[in-house]
Amino acid sequence: MPDEDTPVFxxxxxxxxxxxxxxxxxxxxxxxxxSPSRTRGGGRRYSARDVSLLRxxxxxxxxxGVSLAGIQRILDLxxxxxALRAQVRDLTAELDGIRHRSGRxxxxxxxxxxxxxxxxxxxxxxxxxxxxxxxxxxxx
Numbered sequence: 001m002p003d004e005d006t007p008v009f010x011x012x013x014x015x016x017x018x019x020x021x022x023x024x025x026x027x028x029x030x031x032x033x034x035s036p037s038r039t040r041g042g043g044r045r046y047s048a049r050d051v052s053l054l055r056x057x058x059x060x061x062x063x064x065g066v067s068l069a070g071i072q073r074i075l076d077l078x079x080x081x082x083a084l085r086a087q088v089r090d091l092t093a094e095l096d097g098i099r100h101r102s103g104r105x106x107x108x109x110x111x112x113x114x115x116x117x118x119x120x121x122x123x124x125x126x127x128x129x130x131x132x133x134x135x136x137x138x139x140x
Contacts, residue, residue, distance in 0.1 A: 004052075007037035007045035014046035018054035025054065033057055033072055 002008050014036070015022040028034045029044065034053050036044040046054075053075075060066040060074065106114050 002048075004048040007047045007050070009046040009048075009051065011036075011044045011046070014044075014051055014054065017051045018058065020054060020058060028054065028057060031068060031072065033068065033075065 009017065011022045011025055015025050018025070025034070025036075025044070025046075029036060034046075034050055034057060036046045036050050039045060057071055057075075060071050061068065066074065107117050108114055
């Protein structure tokens, strides 16, 4: 069974599944709203994800009254949000790895002295002016 990203549907089947005319799918492709994969001969092949996206475009257009330009902007922003979430997930995992590997936290005192501290520990007396904690990690 193919996954939802495998391009398996020809345009006529995708149009039927989405409840649209094939010409509408061609227009959406030209506008860049839904861009299916192409065969070597140039034929369009739609995935289950593409069909779901076609249905969402239709819903936004017909039920919500959003223009095609507005729909394009919405889709672009949704793709950007997904990319940013993936980046945050990757950076969080990287930071967690650094924290796990190093476990070393330092603070700077009033006169510039550096003091090793436990993770989560706050600077004590003599260091009350210090507001910064620095995580020092070694990359292996």
